[in-house]
Amino acid sequence: MKRDVIFVGNRLILNEAYERYILRSIKNRLASIDSINYFEESDKGLFLHLEGLLKNESKLIIVTTKSTFTIVGKLLSTVTADNQILKEQMLIPSRASILENGSYLLTHNSSEINVILATEGKELPPILIDDESRLATIHLFNEELLSAQTLLEPLAQNFDVKLEFSELVEGWLKIRIHTRKHGNLSQFIASARGLMHHKVIAATNIAAFIIERLGTHHKKLSFAESCSGGSLAHFFTSQSGASNVFEGSLITYSNTLKANWLAVDDYALEHHGAVSAEVVVEMSEGA
Structure with a gap:
């Protein structure tokens, strides 16, 4: 089985440092790379190259830019007799069943194709293809x-x-x-x-997934925490891109702060207890 890497997009070709970083990441997943090819955005030879590779059993990683991501999906759909669909705000082949943060995996006959959207200065999306297991x-x-x-x-x-x-x-x-x-x-x-x-x-990574989905729909996230002690805030702020959706967390461990910071009613605290559905509702409303 051949292992091939294709870079599609002028920016990827010109940025040698970022290209080296991408190749290091790929080599951590594949035992070897048989060929590396580069195509500019308007290169019509890409279609014929893809068609030739997919005639044989192959593991293929295609690294794209934002401007070439949809183009590659369209070419793959043509080669594999598929259609493009909109999934998580991206046009991808309908048979691509694994999609994770700008990376999707497509199987065709005996070949696996992993298309990755690379953005300069940012961490590479997950590589979904590897060799044996x-x-x-x-x-x-x-x-x-x-x-x-x-x-x-x-x-x-x-x-x-x-x-x-x-x-x-x-x-x-x-x-x-x-x-x-x-x-x-x-x-x-x-x-x-x-x-x-x-x-x-x-x-x-479920936190990264939630951040991506909230960002896509222009939603924000905040917490009123108590016994979690800030764990929820850390769960999200440890991920890149959290600042786009996460506004903050109030850690109100004591009843005094629940009342003073979140306006939780004294009656709810006294009659239902701090760890109760009633108090949770009031904490959420206070936040």
Whole structure:
């Protein structure tokens, strides 16, 4: 199986330091790289090059700029007889089942194609392709552990993947998916989404996913925390891009600060207790 890297876009060709950083990141995932090719934005030879590569079994990483990301998706859709759809504010081939923060994975015959949107001066989006074993993470909400296992484990056998379940809190399951070269990771995730609809989020980093979604919809986020002691604020501010959506957190550990900072009513504190649904509602309204 060949391992190929394609850079598409004038800015990627000119910025040698950023190019070296991208290649280092890719080499951490692939045992070797057989070829590296560069195409300017208007290079018509890209279509023929893609068509030739995908005739054989290949692992292909395509690094694009913002201006070439949609163009590459259109070319791939043409080569693979697919259509583009709008998903998470990006036009991508409809068969791309794994999409994570500007990176998507597409399977075609015996080939895997990972398209990555690179932005100078920013961390490279996750590389979703590697050599032998592959690993992905999905988050499942509002589903009990036993029910999730009953639904997903037969599906996992069909696609030759192994699942590890972890219940983070009630109603939130984190599922690690392992597969080797004979398994089909992307098709398993697509089938899980089809089975459970809006309950599934395919993202390794859930905080980064939430930040991206809130930013897309121009929403803001703030917290009134108590027993979490600022953990929620740290959960988000440890991610790049948090400043675009996160406004702040009030850590009101004592009843005095709940009353003075968040206007929580004394009656709610005395009759329901600080750890109660009634007080949580008033804290949220106060924030």
